[in-house]
Amino acid sequence: MTTLADKGNLVQRPPTMKEVAALANVSIKTVSRVINEEPGVSPELSERVLQAIRQLGYHHNTTASNLRRADQRTATIGLLLDDVANPFSSALHRAIEDVANQHDTLVFTGSSDFEADREERMALTLMSRRVDGLIVMPVSQSHIGLQQFKQLDRPIVFVDRPANLYDADSVLADNRVGASVAVRHMAAYGHRRIAFLGDLHTLWTAAERHLGYIEGLALTGLQLDPALVRHDLHSINLVEQATIELFTAPNPPSALFAGQNLITIGVIRALQRLGLQQQVALVGFDDFPLADLLMPRVSVVAQDPALLGKTAAERLFARLDGERSPGERIVIPTQLLIRGSGEITPSAFT
Amino acid sequence: MTTLADKGNLVQRPPTMKEVAALANVSIKTVSRVINEEPGVSPELSERVLQAIRQLGYHHNTTASNLRRADQRTATIGLLLDDVANPFSSALHRAIEDVANQHDTLVFTGSSDFEADREERMALTLMSRRVDGLIVMPVSQSHIGLQQFKQLDRPIVFVDRPANLYDADSVLADNRVGASVAVRHMAAYGHRRIAFLGDLHTLWTAAERHLGYIEGLALTGLQLDPALVRHDLHSINLVEQATIELFTAPNPPSALFAGQNLITIGVIRALQRLGLQQQVALVGFDDFPLADLLMPRVSVVAQDPALLGKTAAERLFARLDGERSPGERIVIPTQLLIRGSGEITPSAFT
DNA sequence: TGGTATTTTGACAACGTTGTCAGATGTTGA
DNA sequence: TCAACATCTGACAACGTTGTCAAAATACCA
Numbered sequence: 001m002t003t004l005a006d007k008g009n010l011v012q013r014p015p016t017m018k019e020v021a022a023l024a025n026v027s028i029k030t031v032s033r034v035i036n037e038e039p040g041v042s043p044e045l046s047e048r049v050l051q052a053i054r055q056l057g058y059h060h061n062t063t064a065s066n067l068r069r070a071d072q073r074t075a076t077i078g079l080l081l082d083d084v085a086n087p088f089s090s091a092l093h094r095a096i097e098d099v100a101n102q103h104d105t106l107v108f109t110g111s112s113d114f115e116a117d118r119e120e121r122m123a124l125t126l127m128s129r130r131v132d133g134l135i136v137m138p139v140s141q142s143h144i145g146l147q148q149f150k151q152l153d154r155p156i157v158f159v160d161r162p163a164n165l166y167d168a169d170s171v172l173a174d175n176r177v178g179a180s181v182a183v184r185h186m187a188a189y190g191h192r193r194i195a196f197l198g199d200l201h202t203l204w205t206a207a208e209r210h211l212g213y214i215e216g217l218a219l220t221g222l223q224l225d226p227a228l229v230r231h232d233l234h235s236i237n238l239v240e241q242a243t244i245e246l247f248t249a250p251n252p253p254s255a256l257f258a259g260q261n262l263i264t265i266g267v268i269r270a271l272q273r274l275g276l277q278q279q280v281a282l283v284g285f286d287d288f289p290l291a292d293l294l295m296p297r298v299s300v301v302a303q304d305p306a307l308l309g310k311t312a313a314e315r316l317f318a319r320l321d322g323e324r325s326p327g328e329r330i331v332i333p334t335q336l337l338i339r340g341s342g343e344i345t346p347s348a349f350t
Numbered sequence: 351m352t353t354l355a356d357k358g359n360l361v362q363r364p365p366t367m368k369e370v371a372a373l374a375n376v377s378i379k380t381v382s383r384v385i386n387e388e389p390g391v392s393p394e395l396s397e398r399v400l401q402a403i404r405q406l407g408y409h410h411n412t413t414a415s416n417l418r419r420a421d422q423r424t425a426t427i428g429l430l431l432d433d434v435a436n437p438f439s440s441a442l443h444r445a446i447e448d449v450a451n452q453h454d455t456l457v458f459t460g461s462s463d464f465e466a467d468r469e470e471r472m473a474l475t476l477m478s479r480r481v482d483g484l485i486v487m488p489v490s491q492s493h494i495g496l497q498q499f500k501q502l503d504r505p506i507v508f509v510d511r512p513a514n515l516y517d518a519d520s521v522l523a524d525n526r527v528g529a530s531v532a533v534r535h536m537a538a539y540g541h542r543r544i545a546f547l548g549d550l551h552t553l554w555t556a557a558e559r560h561l562g563y564i565e566g567l568a569l570t571g572l573q574l575d576p577a578l579v580r581h582d583l584h585s586i587n588l589v590e591q592a593t594i595e596l597f598t599a600p601n602p603p604s605a606l607f608a609g610q611n612l613i614t615i616g617v618i619r620a621l622q623r624l625g626l627q628q629q630v631a632l633v634g635f636d637d638f639p640l641a642d643l644l645m646p647r648v649s650v651v652a653q654d655p656a657l658l659g660k661t662a663a664e665r666l667f668a669r670l671d672g673e674r675s676p677g678e679r680i681v682i683p684t685q686l687l688i689r690g691s692g693e694i695t696p697s698a699f700t
Numbered sequence: 701t702g703g704t705a706t707t708t709t710g711a712c713a714a715c716g717t718t719g720t721c722a723g724a725t726g727t728t729g730a
Numbered sequence: 731t732c733a734a735c736a737t738c739t740g741a742c743a744a745c746g747t748t749g750t751c752a753a754a755a756t757a758c759c760a
Contacts, residue, residue, distance in 0.1 A: 012502060012503040013422060014480070014502050016745090016746060016747085017746065017747070018746080026709080026710085027709065027710040027711075028710085028711095028746090028747080028748095029709075029710060029711085029712095029748080029749095030708090030709065030710075032747070032748060033709090033748095036748085040707065040708060040709090041708075041709085042707090042708065042709090045708085045709085057498060057501060059474070059477050059478055059498070060478050060747090061478065061480060061745095061746055061747070062478040062479050062480075062747095063413050063416065063417060063424065063479065063480060063746085063747090064417055064715090064745075064746035064747040064748090065746080065747050065748070066413065066715095066747090067413060067414055067417060067715050067716065067717090067745095067746080067747070067748090068714070068715050068746080068747045068748045068749080069715085069747085069748065069749090070715090070748080070749070072363060072715095074413065083444065084434070084440055084443050084444050084447060084459075085437075085440045085441050085443065085444035086440075087435075087437065087440075087639075090434055090435045090436075090437075090440040090443075091435050093434050093435065093440075093459075094433065094434050094435035094461060097434060097459075097460065097461060106458050106460075106475065106476075106479065107458070107459065108456050108457070108458060109434075109443075109447075109457065109459055110447065110456075111444060111447060124409070125456065126456075127409050128409055128410050128411065128412040129412050129413060129456065130364070130411060130412075130413060148407060148409070151407060152362060152364050153362040265639070265640065265643070268643055269643060272643065288639075288640075289437075289615070289638075289639070289640070290615065290638075290639070290640045290644070293615070293618055293619060293622065293644055294640070294643055294644060294645075295644075295645050366715090366716060366717085367716065367717065368716080368717095376739080376740085377739065377740040377741075378716090378717080378718095378740085378741095379718080379719095379739075379740060379741085379742095380738090380739065380740075382717070382718060383718095383739090386718085390737070390738060390739090391738075391739085392737090392738065392739090395738085395739085410717090411715095411716055411717070413716085413717090414715075414716035414717040414718090414745090415716080415717050415718070416717090416745095417715095417716080417717070417718095417745050417746065417747090418716080418717045418718045418719080418744070418745050419717085419718065419719090419745085420718085420719070420745090422745095701760100702759105702760095703758100703759090703760095704757100704758085704759085704760105705756105705757080705758075705759095706755100706756080706757070706758085707754100707755080707756070707757085708753105708754080708755070708756085709752105709753080709754070709755085710751105710752090710753080710754090711750105711751095711752085711753095712749105712750090712751090712752105713748105713749085713750085713751105714747100714748085714749080714750100715746105715747085715748085715749100716745105717744100717745085718743105718744085718745085719742105719743085719744080719745100720741105720742090720743085720744100721740105721741095721742090721743105722739105722740090722741085722742105723738100723739085723740080723741095724737100724738080724739070724740090725736100725737080725738070725739090726735100726736085726737075726738090727734100727735080727736075727737090728733100728734085728735080728736095729732105729733095729734090729735105730731100730732090730733090730734105
C-alpha cells in the first residue's frame with residue numbers, strides 16, 4: 001500500500017478559510033470579506049479574523065478565488081519569446097514584467113526556439129491555464145494555437161514581428177527604415193559595394209531589413225549585386241563562413257550590413273580572423289552590450305527593446321481594461337549609433 | 351448601467367465540460383475520463399466526446415482541475431532572479447525552463463532587483479498561486495516570505511547564493527576557489543600588486559570571491575594591501591571611478607581581479623579611457639559574451655550558469671518526486687579561461 | 701415603546717473540475 | 731435460465747473560494 005507521501009505528493013495542505021473561520025468563530029464569508037477588504041465588517045470581527053489568519057499562517061488561494069470570481073480573470077499573462085536567454089528577448093521580458101507588476105499580474109514565459117510547434121504547444125498550455133492575454137514574438141505563419149486563443153476573445157499583442165491574425169495589435173521596430181538608413185550611411189562614406197547578411201528569410205524582421213537594404217541602395221543610386229546578398233545565416237558558423245566567402249570571392253564588398261546582432265558578432269569574429277576589421281565598414285542591426293568597447297567600436301542601428309516591451313504590455317492591459325478599437329501596428333523608431341565601424345572609408349580597403 | 355463588457359471583463363466564457371457532455375450526450379465524468387485518458391471508456395463514447403470537444407473548441411481548464419485533484423499540485427514553479435534581463439540570470443532561467451518543460455510544469459519568473467522586500471512580495475504572491483516549488487537567488491537574509499513557504503513543506507532550492515534556511519538545497523558556483531585561482535594565475539605571471547574590485551559586500555558571492563582573493567594572495571605569499579581592495583561597486587560608474595582612483599593613487603596595482611561581469615566591463619571601459627588596457631593584467635569573474643573579441647581578449651573565471659540552473663531544477667523536481675534527504679550544498683566548479691588579458695606581465699606596466 | 705431603516709452576518713449555491721461509489725449493462729458458466 | 735462477475739457509466743460530493751440573498755442585530759425616529 002502506498003500513501004500520498006510515498007508518491008511524493010504535497011500532503012500537507014495549506015490552511016483554508018474554513019479553518020480560519022472556525023478558529024475566529026465566524027462564517028467563511030466573513031473571512032472572505034476581511035481578506036478582500038470588503039466594507040461592512042465590524043472592526044471587532046475583523047480583528048478576530050486577522051488574528052486567526054496570523055495564527056494559522058493562512059495565505060489566500062488565488063487560484064480558487066479566480067475560479068469563483070465572475071470576471072473570469074486569472075491575473076496572469078503569457079509571454080512567448082524566441083529564447084528567454086537572448087538579450088533582446090530578455091530585455092523585452094523585463095519591461096513586460098514591470099508593467100505586469102503594476103497590474104498585479106504574473107507572467108508565464110516560454111521560449112519557442114523559433115519552432116512553430118513549440119509555439120503552438122506553449123499557446124495551448126497557456127490557454128489551459130486561462131491566462132488573460134498573450135504577448136508573442138510569433139514564429140509560425142498559421143497561428144493555429146493563437147487563433148484558438150483569439151476565439152475566446154482574449155487579447156494577443158504581437159511584438160517584434162507582426163502576425164497574419166487580423167485584428168491583433170503589433171508593436172514593431174522600424175526595421176525597414178533602420179536598414180535603409182544604415183545602407184545610406186555607409187554609401188555616404190563612399191561605399192559602392194555594400195553586402196547584406198541576413199537571418200532566416202522566413203522571419204519577418206529579416207525580410208523587412210532586406211527590403212530596407214534594397215531601398216537604401218536604390219535611394220543612393222547603387223546597383224544591387226545579388227552576389228553580395230546572403231540570407232538564412234541562423235548560426236554563428238554560417239555567418240563566419242558567409243563572411244569569409246564574400247572576401248575570398250572576386251570583387252569583394254567594402255562595407256557590410258549585418259541584419260541582426262548575432263550576425264554582427266559573427267561578422268566581427270570573421271573580420272578579426274581575416275584581419276580586416278579596420279578596413280571594412282560595418283553597421284549592425286540591433287545594439288548589443290560591449291559594442292562600444294570593441295575595436296573599432298561598432299556602429300549599429302539600435303532598437304529599443306525595453307520600449308517595445310513596455311508598449312506591448314501597456315497595449316495588452318489596455319485591451320484587458322476594455323479598449324475595443326481595431327488592432328493597430330505601432331512602430332517604434334530605430335536609431336543609428338555612430339561609433340566607428342560604420343565610418344570606415346573605402347580607401348582603407350583595397 | 352454598466353454591463354460586464356463595459357468594465358472590460360472577459361465576458362465570453364470558454365466552453366466547459368458540462369457543455370461538451372451535453373453535446374455528446376454523456377455525463378461530465380465521462381468527458382473527464384476521456385480527457386484524462388482514464389481507462390474504461392468504450393471507444394464509441396470516447397469518439398463522441400472527442401468530436402464534441404473539437405466541435406466546441408473545448409480546452410481543459412488546468413486551474414479548476416488542479417483545485418480538485420488530490421495531490422495539491424499546480425504544475426507550476428516560481429523562479430526569483432536578480433533581474434531576468436541580466437545574462438547570468440537569463441541563462442539560468444533558460445536551463446530551468448527546459449527542465450520544467452520536461453516535467454510539464456510552467457514557470458513564473460520575477461526579478462527581485464536585489465531588493466529584499468521585492469523578493470518578499472514575490473514569494474508571497476507565488477505562495478498565493480500555490481506554486482509547487484521555488485528556485486531562488488536569495489537577496490534577503492531573513493527570508494520571511496520563503497520561510498512561510500517552507501512551512502507548507504514545499505521545496506525551495508537556492509541557486510548562485512545559499513540561504514540561512516536550514517534544510518534547503520543550494521546550488522552554487524565555486525566562488526572561492528575560482529577567485530583564488532584567478533589571483534594565483536596573475537601572481538604566476540609575476541604580479542605582486544593585484545587589486546580586488548567587488549560587488550556589494552552583503553552579497554554572499556561577493557564575500558566569497560573576496561575570501562578567495564585573500565586566500566590566493568596568501569597561497570602565493572603576497573601581502574594584502576587594503577588600498578587595493580574596493581567593495582560595493584554596484585554600478586558601472588562606481589566601478590570606473592574606483593579603477594581610475596586605483597591608478598591615480600601612488601603605488602598602483604599591475605593586475606586587477608574583477609569580482610563580477612558588470613564590474614569587469616566597467617574596468618575595461620576605465621582601462622580603455624586610461625589607455626592602460628594593454629599594460630594592466632585583468633581577470634574577471636564570470637564570462638560574458640564577446641569577452642573573446644575585445645582587445646586584449648579578456649581572461650575570465652567562467653561559471654556555468656546553464657549547469658547551475660539545470661542542477662537546481664533537477665534538485666527541485668527530485669524533491670517534488672518525494673526525495674527526502676537533508677538539504678545539500680552542491681558546488682559547481684569554475685573554469686579559468688585564458689585569453690590574453692590575464693597573461694599580461696608586470697613588465698608591460700611602469 | 702414600537703416600527704422602520706440600516707448595518708452586519710451567515711447559509712447556500714456556484715465556479716469547473718475530479719474522487720468515490722453505486723447502478724446499469726454485458727458476459728460467462730453451470 | 732439464473733447467479734456471479736467484470737466492465738462501463740453516471741450521480742453526487744468535494745476542492746477553496748466568492749456572489750446572492752435573506753436573516754439577525756443595531757440604530758434611528760416619532
